[in-house]
Amino acid sequence: NSDKKPEASEEQITVFHDKDNFNVKHPLMHKWTLWFTKPPSGKGDNWNDLLKEVITFNSVEEFWGVYNNIAPTSELALKSDYHLFKEGVRPEWEDVQNKHGGKWSYQFKNKHAVPIDELWLQVMLAAIGETLEEEGDGELMGVVVNVRKGFYRVGVWTRTIGKSIPGGGDGDVAGGKGRSIEKGKDILMNIGKKFKDVLKLPEGEVVEFSGHTDSAHSGSTRAKAKYTV
Amino acid sequence: APLNTKPVEAPQPSAALQSLKSARFLTAINPALYPSSINSPNPALNSAVAAKGKSFKYDSAFLMQFQKVFTEKPSMEFESQIKALIGDGDAGSARSAS
Numbered sequence: 001n002s003d004k005k006p007e008a009s010e011e012q013i014t015v016f017h018d019k020d021n022f023n024v025k026h027p028l029m030h031k032w033t034l035w036f037t038k039p040p041s042g043k044g045d046n047w048n049d050l051l052k053e054v055i056t057f058n059s060v061e062e063f064w065g066v067y068n069n070i071a072p073t074s075e076l077a078l079k080s081d082y083h084l085f086k087e088g089v090r091p092e093w094e095d096v097q098n099k100h101g102g103k104w105s106y107q108f109k110n111k112h113a114v115p116i117d118e119l120w121l122q123v124m125l126a127a128i129g130e131t132l133e134e135e136g137d138g139e140l141m142g143v144v145v146n147v148r149k150g151f152y153r154v155g156v157w158t159r160t161i162g163k164s165i166p167g168g169g170d171g172d173v174a175g176g177k178g179r180s181i182e183k184g185k186d187i188l189m190n191i192g193k194k195f196k197d198v199l200k201l202p203e204g205e206v207v208e209f210s211g212h213t214d215s216a217h218s219g220s221t222r223a224k225a226k227y228t229v
Numbered sequence: 230a231p232l233n234t235k236p237v238e239a240p241q242p243s244a245a246l247q248s249l250k251s252a253r254f255l256t257a258i259n260p261a262l263y264p265s266s267i268n269s270p271n272p273a274l275n276s277a278v279a280a281k282g283k284s285f286k287y288d289s290a291f292l293m294q295f296q297k298v299f300t301e302k303p304s305m306e307f308e309s310q311i312k313a314l315i316g317d318g319d320a321g322s323a324r325s326a327s
Contacts, residue, residue, distance in 0.1 A: 012255070016267045019298050020244035025252040029285050036315050052314045055303060060287065061249055064295045065303035070311055077316075122289055129287035131274065 015061055026060035029130050031087035034066060039079035056087050063128055072117040076147045084124050085142030091157070093212030098141060098157060100165035100175065102211040102226065104192045105155035106199060116152045119199055120145045123154055126198045132156060133194075137187045138174035156195045161211040161226060162188045185227070192229040245301040258285065267294055 083091035162184035168175030209227040260269035274286035
């Protein structure tokens with residue numbers, strides 16, 4: 001109906017104007033899936049059965065609906081993990097989209113001194129707000145927090161270890177042959193620096209990058225770091 | 230009083246949850262949209278691709294403003310799903326093994 005005033009019918013009401021009756025929401029640039037690793041029961045669980053998909057969301061509002069209604073990291077049992085990954089990517093290095101990649105990670109060894117809930121929240125916000133990498137980098141796969149006996153470990157997973165990967169194409173994209181080794185490394189280093197900033201770590205602390213297959217082959221997640229910031 | 234054992238009526242989604250489900254996605258970041266008490270997203274984050282209107286990068290300070298504003302569970306079933314998946318968050322299940 002051409003007589004209708006579009007201004008009147010299309011007034012945009014955000015959650016800040018009216019938290020119960022809003023009509024627009026804030027899109028995220030990707031859909032994100034929250035995963036949870038249950039602690040093993042000690043009865044020979046298959047790790048795949050312990051990794052649980054919680055929910056997939058694509059708006060800022062829904063992220064907060066999720067976050068405000070799940071246990072904070074500090075209340076999780078030992079051997080639990082939260083993983084926040086782009087939709088369609090399983091948070092395991094065996095996933096076809098992860099197996100040529102790696103991760104930046106940092107362990108907080110003094111569990112009682114570290115504000116892990118605040119830090120993990122900031123890591124998630126940097127991921128969904130798309131501020132851990134630059135436009136076109138294409139490296140970010142997800143973020144993770146591990147709750148262990150002696151530490152909390154926070155990580156950022158990347159698609160590559162800074163070089164081309166099988167099936168990565170010829171373009172200047174993550175894993176593509178058109179992206180130079182130098183640029184690939186610069187992008188990873190930039191992500192590492194941003195991650196370190198989000199964690200509010202002092203200059204002297206070291207955040208380490210390692211390739212997933214290096215970790216897997218050494219039988220340990222403490223493989224030799226490939227890069228550090 | 231005797232316990233009422235009759236099944237309760239199915240709960241209705243809250244107004245906030247209904248709004249979440251029916252709201253349209255913003256098609257561009259518009260700093261003029263927000264109440265004066267709210268800081269709009271840092272424009273520098275999206276300036277490089279603003280012409281395309283497809284960039285939705287949000288700084289942490291902007292995102293934190295939602296924390297106390299959208300607190301509703303994202304679905305009617307969320308609470309029971311979370312209990313089944315994660316437990317109710319009490320530390321009783323914490324193990325000492327590493």
